[in-house]
Amino acid sequence: MSDFFTETLYDPLGQSFRIDKLYYEQKTEHQHLMIFHNAFLGRVMTLDGVVQTTERDEFIYHEMMAHVPMFAHGNAKKVLIIGGGDGGMLREALRHKNVEQVTMVEIDGAVIEMSKQWLPNHSQGAFDDPRANIVIADGMDFVRETEMRFDVIISDSTDPIGPGEVLFSNDFYAQCKRILNPGGVMVTQNGVPFFQVDEVRNTAIRMSASFSDQTFYSAAVPTYYGGIMTFAWGSDESTLRTIDLDSLQQRYQQAGIETRYYTPEIHRASFALPRYVDIAIAEAKA
Amino acid sequence: MTQRAIRYGATEDEKALYLDLVKKHGSPLLVISREKLLQQYNTLKQQLPGVALYYAIKAFPYPAIIEILDKAGACFDVASAGEIDLLQAQHISGRRTIHTHPIKKDAEIRAALRGGSTTFVVDNIDELKKLLPYRQRIGVLLRVSFRSETTQIDLSRKFGCSPDSVIELVEQASALGAHIRGLSFHVGSQSTLPKAHVEAIERCSQIINDAAAINPNPMDILDIGGGFPVSYNFEDMDNEAYFTPIREAIKQYVPDGIRVIAEPGRYLIAPAVTAISSVSGKAKRGDYQWYYLDDGVYGSYSGQIFDHACYPLQILNDEAQREVAILAGPTCDSIDIIAEDIELPKLEEGDLVIGHMMGAYTYATSTQFNSLSGASIIVI
Numbered sequence: 001m002s003d004f005f006t007e008t009l010y011d012p013l014g015q016s017f018r019i020d021k022l023y024y025e026q027k028t029e030h031q032h033l034m035i036f037h038n039a040f041l042g043r044v045m046t047l048d049g050v051v052q053t054t055e056r057d058e059f060i061y062h063e064m065m066a067h068v069p070m071f072a073h074g075n076a077k078k079v080l081i082i083g084g085g086d087g088g089m090l091r092e093a094l095r096h097k098n099v100e101q102v103t104m105v106e107i108d109g110a111v112i113e114m115s116k117q118w119l120p121n122h123s124q125g126a127f128d129d130p131r132a133n134i135v136i137a138d139g140m141d142f143v144r145e146t147e148m149r150f151d152v153i154i155s156d157s158t159d160p161i162g163p164g165e166v167l168f169s170n171d172f173y174a175q176c177k178r179i180l181n182p183g184g185v186m187v188t189q190n191g192v193p194f195f196q197v198d199e200v201r202n203t204a205i206r207m208s209a210s211f212s213d214q215t216f217y218s219a220a221v222p223t224y225y226g227g228i229m230t231f232a233w234g235s236d237e238s239t240l241r242t243i244d245l246d247s248l249q250q251r252y253q254q255a256g257i258e259t260r261y262y263t264p265e266i267h268r269a270s271f272a273l274p275r276y277v278d279i280a281i282a283e284a285k286a
Numbered sequence: 287m288t289q290r291a292i293r294y295g296a297t298e299d300e301k302a303l304y305l306d307l308v309k310k311h312g313s314p315l316l317v318i319s320r321e322k323l324l325q326q327y328n329t330l331k332q333q334l335p336g337v338a339l340y341y342a343i344k345a346f347p348y349p350a351i352i353e354i355l356d357k358a359g360a361c362f363d364v365a366s367a368g369e370i371d372l373l374q375a376q377h378i379s380g381r382r383t384i385h386t387h388p389i390k391k392d393a394e395i396r397a398a399l400r401g402g403s404t405t406f407v408v409d410n411i412d413e414l415k416k417l418l419p420y421r422q423r424i425g426v427l428l429r430v431s432f433r434s435e436t437t438q439i440d441l442s443r444k445f446g447c448s449p450d451s452v453i454e455l456v457e458q459a460s461a462l463g464a465h466i467r468g469l470s471f472h473v474g475s476q477s478t479l480p481k482a483h484v485e486a487i488e489r490c491s492q493i494i495n496d497a498a499a500i501n502p503n504p505m506d507i508l509d510i511g512g513g514f515p516v517s518y519n520f521e522d523m524d525n526e527a528y529f530t531p532i533r534e535a536i537k538q539y540v541p542d543g544i545r546v547i548a549e550p551g552r553y554l555i556a557p558a559v560t561a562i563s564s565v566s567g568k569a570k571r572g573d574y575q576w577y578y579l580d581d582g583v584y585g586s587y588s589g590q591i592f593d594h595a596c597y598p599l600q601i602l603n604d605e606a607q608r609e610v611a612i613l614a615g616p617t618c619d620s621i622d623i624i625a626e627d628i629e630l631p632k633l634e635e636g637d638l639v640i641g642h643m644m645g646a647y648t649y650a651t652s653t654q655f656n657s658l659s660g661a662s663i664i665v666i
Contacts (some may be wrong), residue, residue, distance in 0.1 A: 008380045008402025011425035012465070025377075032374060032400070049380060049402035161399045161420070195422050 005036065008049035010195060015225055017044055017051070023118045026110070033111065035118040041223065043119055045086060048162055055121055057222045058088050061189075063262040064219040064270065065231055066092035069152045069185045070099075071251045071267060072240040076151040078181070079103070082139035082167060084156035085111030087123025093154070094129050095257045103133040103150070105142045107163060112136075140166045143175035151181050155188035160199065168199070170206045173234060177210040185235040190216060192226040193277050200277060201284035203232045208285060213238040216277065217270040219261070230277065241271065290596055290625055291519040295604025296640075304562055304602070304638055307664065313564040313638070314581035314661040316649055320354055323558035327358050330514070330550060333529035337536070340384060342512055342551030343369045345646045350665045351555060352376055363512075363549040367394060370401035380404065384509070386470070386549060388429050388445045389413060399423060407470055407509075409447045411458055418462055425467035427509055428455055430493070432471055432486045446471065449489050456497045468507030468544065469493060475552060475593075477513035480528050484535040486510070491539035498541075508544050510536075514553035518643050520598050552646035559645030561586045561597075561661065565637045566616060575611040577633050582615010582622040584655040586641065586648045590624065593647035599624075600640035605631040613639065617656045 003019045021037040034046045042055030053061070066089055070076050079093045081104040093102045106112055112134070115122060126132060135142060139155070153176050157164035166172060167188070176186045188207075191199040200216060208214040211234035218228040233241065248264035273281075296304070307315060330339060340363040341355045347369060352362070356378055364370050365387040373383065380402020387394075388409045395406070399420060408414045409429040417424055431446025447455060452469065459466045469490045473482035487510060494505050510532075517523050536546055563581040570576070581587060589595040599613075611630040615622035633639075652660050 006379060006381055008404060010423050011404035011467075014381070027371075027374065048400040161396050161423075165396070198419065198422065 005034070005044075005046060007046075007051055015051075015223075017041065024114055026114075033114065035114060043121070044223075045115070045119060047158055050159065051223050052158070053086055053088065053119070053122065054223050055119070058086075058122060059259075060219055060221045060261045061224075061229075062088040062092045063259050064217075064266075065089060065154055065156065065187060065189065066095075067257070067259065067262045068217060068231070068267055068270065069154065069187045069233075069240075070096055071248055071255070071264070072243050073152055073183070073185055074243075074247070074251055077101070078148070078150045078152075080143075080148075080150040080153045080179070081105070082143070082153070082155045082157060083107070083164065084154070086115040086119050087112070087126050089154055089156045090129075090132055091122065091124050091126040093152075094126050094131055096255060099131060101131050101133055102129075103135060103148065105135045105137050105139050107136070107138050109136040140169075140172055140175075143172065143179055146179055149179055149181045151184045153180060153184070153186035155186065157189060159191060159196075168203065168206070170209055173207045173210040177234070177236075183237045183240070185233065185237070185240050186211075187234075188232045190230040190232045192224055192229045193274075193280070194226040194228075197276070197280045200230055200280050204281045204284040207232055207234045210234065212236045213241055215241060215271065216273060216281070218273060218277075219266075219270060228274070230273075233271075289519070290628060291598035292628060293520060293598065293600040294631065296600060296602045301602055304640060307666075308562060308564065308638065311662055311664050313562060314579070314586065315562040316586055316644065316661045316663045317560045317562060318348070318350060318645070318663065318665045319558050319560070320665060323351065323354055323554065324358055326554045326557055327355060327360065329525055330548075330553060333525055334533060334536070334546075334548060336546065337510070338545065338547040339554075340509075340547055340549045341554055342386075342549045343372060344650060345551030346555045346559065346648070346650055347372055348649065348663060349376060350663075351558075352378070354665075355554070361547070363551075364398070364403060367397035367401065370398060370403055374401055384427070384547070386509075390416065392416060395420065405467060405507075409445055411455065414455070414459055414462070414464060417464060421462070421464045425465050426459065427468050427470045427507060428452055428459075428466060430469050430471045430486070430490060432473055432482065432489070449493060452493050453497060453500065456501050460500070460502050465503055466497075466501060466505065467503075468505040468509065470507075470509030470511060472511035472549070473513045475513050476515045478515050480531040483510060483513070483532045487532070487535040488539045491541060491544075494541055494544060504543065506543065506545055507547060508540055509547050509549065512549040512551050512553065514548075514550055516553055516556045516643060516646075518596055518598055520642070555645035556643045557645065559643075559648065561641035561644040561648070563639050563641065563661075565633050565635050565639070567635060568633065573610065575609050575630070575632075576614055577611060577630070577639075578614050578616060579624065579639055580616050581641075581661055582617060582624055584615060584617045584619070584622055585652045585658065585660045586644060587615065587624050588651040588653065589644075589647045591621075592651045595643075595647070597644055598642045599628075600642060601630060601633070602638055602640070603631045603633065607631060616658060619655070 608629040
């Protein structure tokens with residue numbers, strides 16, 4: 001009999017994954033991590049009883065979180081990733097040829113080492129790219145203290161119940177604003193609103209305190225079940241959000257990046273939100 | 287004060303076992319019997335068929351016990367992040383837990399959620415509000431208070447809302463978007479008569495029926511707590527007499543579709559653990575013969591302070607000539623006395639004193655006072 005991993009995210013329901021082979025399980029200093037193989041999804045990484053990423057659908061999450069802000073910006077030279085220990089976000093950001101440096105700040109060095117060993121298809125060598133600047137530090141401390149400046153900041157955190165809590169705080173957004181270059185943008189993963197609409201409400205309020213243009217965009221990542229997930233968007237440059245399709249197509253073609261989910265059309269469409277999300281945001285900001 | 291039960295003498299098999307264990311593992315020891323633990327678990331399953339058993343880890347938070355009960359199919363009652371860690375270390379999913387501490391810090395709630403424990407117990411609106419940030423992830427049990435005169439330890443004084451306030455709490459919870467899954471109660475520990483459980487089951491069942499009209503989601507759990515008694519005087523428990531009324535109350539009163547769960551701690555583990563201590567020294571002081579053991583109330587016998595327990599003792603020597611004696615523990619404190627004014631045959635240094643029924647709230651509340659490392663725990 002095979003074991004099943006049953007997610008413990010919600011009390012009344014939960015998805016199960018057959019563990020065909022357990023590669024790694026450890027309680028690290030900050031969290032409980034597991035990497036196993038599932039016949040359909042490939043390698044699956046879980047943290048604290050919640051699926052973080054799978055080989056089969058990680059491209060959706062990583063492409064949408066990296067390429068939407070980067071193509072909207074159009075000329076990002078310096079990129080900051082908070083979290084992202086599996087290396088997938090680093091991989092997508094570095095695919096932009098014009099990027100000079102991607103700084104990745106991960107709180108737990110063990111996650112990077114385990115990912116290199118057990119999820120090599122996520123990073124695909126990105127950790128060895130000379131433009132990759134890997135920092136093992138608390139993301140909050142880093143944004144508070146750094147003198148570096150960035151064009152795009154991507155917060156690839158765990159959900160706010162875990163050690164990622166501070167990455168959903170007013171202070172974090174304010175510090176990100178401080179270290180963004182003019183015309184820059186920050187994006188954060190913001191959960192599945194069908195189940196966790198409070199996360200949209202909280203972020204809408206907190207991020208708006210720092211950025212004049214604050215909204216969300218979305219993508220459906222199958223293993224983050226419950227329909228679409230949202231990404232929060234914060235910038236003081238509203239034209240980044242409203243960029244037209246022609247410009248995006250031009251940038252996409254010039255970049256020559258082969259994507260599997262992202263297209264300029266998806267990019268534009270992803271800012272259209274279901275009405276229940278719109279209403280939650282409007283109520284929060286009212 | 288409960289009368290201390292003492293058994294003088296032992297069968298050859300018992301003697302051989304105790305001496306052999308001390309020879310192999312030293313003294314003092316806490317010996318966990320796998321067979322006895324499973325026997326208690328199976329007895330309770332038989333007496334309360336269909337009731338899911340959540341072992342109250344706090345009674346004896348120890349990996350081997352969790353492992354044995356896990357394999358037997360038990361679930362777990364946790365009250366702290368540390369207890370969840372014990373389960374995680376053995377790959378037991380938080381799905382198989384309920385978090386039963388009614389008063390929690392936010393950090394405790396978050397740690398429980400990370401450990402996969404998503405069903406929480408509360409007993410008032412302020413505690414319910416602490417859960418609201420996580421309301422989309424969790425289920426809630428309301429703890430109802432029933433005062434009882436027949437329990438040794440009254441747990442309905444410190445925790446629980448009055449039965450009359452439940453409907454209002456359910457209304458408030460549903461208005462705030464929290465899902466009330468059901469009710470829980472705890473009649474107290476070492477509840478010697480089944481009446482307390484029977485009355486609470488009846489009343490809670492009524493409340494569940496009343497709440498159905500106003501709760502947007504049907505309740506699905508009635509948690510009847512623990513408190514099932516064990517014998518501390520070498521007598522066999524009449525399980526049939528005790529559990530039959532409870533079993534019948536469940537059958538008679540609990541509405542269809544409600545899953546009944548229980549949180550046994552003492553009942554499962556108390557009879558499964560035996561303490562073996564040995565005489566470290568002796569002295570004649572006035573009329574009393576003092577014997578100093580290598581374990582005491584700061585160690586395995588801590589339940590005599592914290593749990594109001596009076597453990598039955600066994601002396602291997604059954605000589606008829608006895609004198610009034612005092613059994614003291616190894617620390618420097620004068621409170622460290624296990625038994626006074628008891629009649630004992632003459633003991634020598636190295637002689638064994640056996641404590642029975644030593645599983646519940648013994649190791650759990652023992653200390654390292656005097657930098658004593660305490661009894662070694664072994665499983666047989």
